[in-house]
Amino acid sequence: MKAVTWHGKRDVRVENMPDPSIKEPNDAVIKVTSTGICGSDLHLYEVLGPFMAEGDILGHEPMGIVEEVGPSISNIKPGDRVVIPFNISCGHCHMCGMELYAQCETTQVREQGTGAALFGYTKLYGQVPGGQAEYLRVPEAQFGPIRVPTGPPDERFLYLSDVLPTAWQAVEYAEIPDGGSVTVFGLGPIGQMSARIARHLGRRVIGVDGVMARLEMARRHGIEVIDASEVHNVPEEIRFRTSGRGTDSVIDAVGMEAHGSPAAKLAQTLAGMLPSAVAAPLMSNAGVDRLAALNQAIDSVRRGGVISVIGVYGGMTDPLPMLRMFDKGITLRMGQTHVRRWISRLMPLVTDEADPLGVMDLTTHRMPLEQAPRAYEMFQKKSDGAIKILLQP
Ligand SMILES: NC(=O)c1ccc[n+]([C@@H]2O[C@H](COP(=O)([O-])OP(=O)(O)OC[C@H]3O[C@@H](n4cnc5c(N)ncnc54)[C@H](O)[C@@H]3O)[C@@H](O)[C@H]2O)c1
Numbered sequence: 471m472k473a474v475t476w477h478g479k480r481d482v483r484v485e486n487m488p489d490p491s492i493k494e495p496n497d498a499v500i501k502v503t504s505t506g507i508c509g510s511d512l513h514l515y516e517v518l519g520p521f522m523a524e525g526d527i528l529g530h531e532p533m534g535i536v537e538e539v540g541p542s543i544s545n546i547k548p549g550d551r552v553v554i555p556f557n558i559s560c561g562h563c564h565m566c567g568m569e570l571y572a573q574c575e576t577t578q579v580r581e582q583g584t585g586a587a588l589f590g591y592t593k594l595y596g597q598v599p600g601g602q603a604e605y606l607r608v609p610e611a612q613f614g615p616i617r618v619p620t621g622p623p624d625e626r627f628l629y630l631s632d633v634l635p636t637a638w639q640a641v642e643y644a645e646i647p648d649g650g651s652v653t654v655f656g657l658g659p660i661g662q663m664s665a666r667i668a669r670h671l672g673r674r675v676i677g678v679d680g681v682m683a684r685l686e687m688a689r690r691h692g693i694e695v696i697d698a699s700e701v702h703n704v705p706e707e708i709r710f711r712t713s714g715r716g717t718d719s720v721i722d723a724v725g726m727e728a729h730g731s732p733a734a735k736l737a738q739t740l741a742g743m744l745p746s747a748v749a750a751p752l753m754s755n756a757g758v759d760r761l762a763a764l765n766q767a768i769d770s771v772r773r774g775g776v777i778s779v780i781g782v783y784g785g786m787t788d789p790l791p792m793l794r795m796f797d798k799g800i801t802l803r804m805g806q807t808h809v810r811r812w813i814s815r816l817m818p819l820v821t822d823e824a825d826p827l828g829v830m831d832l833t834t835h836r837m838p839l840e841q842a843p844r845a846y847e848m849f850q851k852k853s854d855g856a857i858k859i860l861l862q863p
């Protein structure tokens with residue numbers, strides 16, 4: 471089969487790889503029909519190289535048709551249309567029992583001290599072959615796959631794999647009070663959907679980004695925006711718009727590659743030049759995140775407010791302004807999304823013909839799988855108005 475593989479910084483290729491097959495009785499294999507490129511993939515493309523190996527298959531936002539199932543699988547059958555959550559969870563361990571699916575104890579990557587295994591996401595998360603491919607082996611298939619109706623286009627459902635549950639969790643964790651307000655930093659796919667969900671739940675939303683196409687998309691979904699490329703002091707502008715207090719909550723939908731952190735950018739660049747054996751321990755022991763967005767979040771939230779960090783960070787000793795955080799009495803919530811936990815809330819919204827979250831207005835580009843190298847480059851450079859790109863094998 472054809473698959474998108476990682477080969478180094480800004481070097482992804484489409485190669486022929488062996489077709490996956492059933493290895494465990496609770497596996498399934500799906501034929502992928504659409505598969506997203508995520509902001510998390512950009513971290514692999516740019517700064518997380520030390521945790522990747524040449525030839526790793528990328529991708530964690532797939533959907534498709536069940537091709538084959540192992541003997542112990544009865545919840546899905548060949549021919550079913552399914553979306554695959556990006557985290558691999560068993561559904562029956564202690565953590566899954568608490569709906570903490572991203573911490574599943576059956577798939578936890580113990581040798582790395584990390585949570586549940588993820589598709590297509592570095593040695594830290596189990597090095598499981600990913601979903602930017604013609605076929606995907608799905609472990610723990612008794613729990614993960616989400617069956618969806620046939621008929622509507624893939625885009626209706628594909629975002630259940632990551633973007634929608636991630637945005638839902640971001641909003642849930644932000645604990646925005648009734649009648650309250652939230653600032654969303656970063657208007658990539660995750661920020662767009664976080665903003666729309668908060669609006670849908672009746673909250674006031676201010677979205678911040680510096681990219682015109684992304685600000686425009688947010689605006690056409692009724693979001694008030696701040697253009698970070700024009701406004702010099704964003705937190706001050708947020709206070710100006712909120713009686714001097716800041717918003718009740720803030721969502722950081724940017725993560726470790728925020729613009730405006732020159733020193734950390736240099737550290738990331740230098741780490742990227744070292745061989746993996748040296749760079750990986752360096753990166754997991756030092757603070758190499760670009761913290762501009764998180765620092766602005768801390769500055770922008772009102773006293774006693776909540777910050778929900780959904781953007782991915784990876785430094786072990788990042789410097790944070792503890793005095794300000796403590797003094798303001800900030801609550802900080804974060805983590806990988808427990809995808810399955812939010813599906814029952816989202817399913818009625820994505821199957822509603824009226825499309826209340828506007829899932830049909832997020833994808834900007836659909837490209838054949840073969841064009842993955844160009845798609846990654848466009849998404850990273852945000853060229854040609856790229857906001858969300860789907861690959862079609
Ligand atoms: N927690 C999870 O389970 C989970 C799941 C999916 C994605 N993510 C993470 O969410 C983040 C966003 O993903 P995405 O797909 O939307 O990515 P993206 O790269 O398209 O979006 C990031 C956006 O942030 C903007 N930005 C950069 N610096 C900024 C700053 N200082 N202030 C305001 N905006 C700034 C960029 O212009 C861009 O539009 C990534 O870190 C990704 O890894 C986390």
Ligand SMILES: [Zn+2]
Binds near residue numbers: 530
């Ligand atoms: Zn993702």
Ligand SMILES: [Zn+2]
Binds near residue numbers: 564566573574
């Ligand atoms: Zn589990």
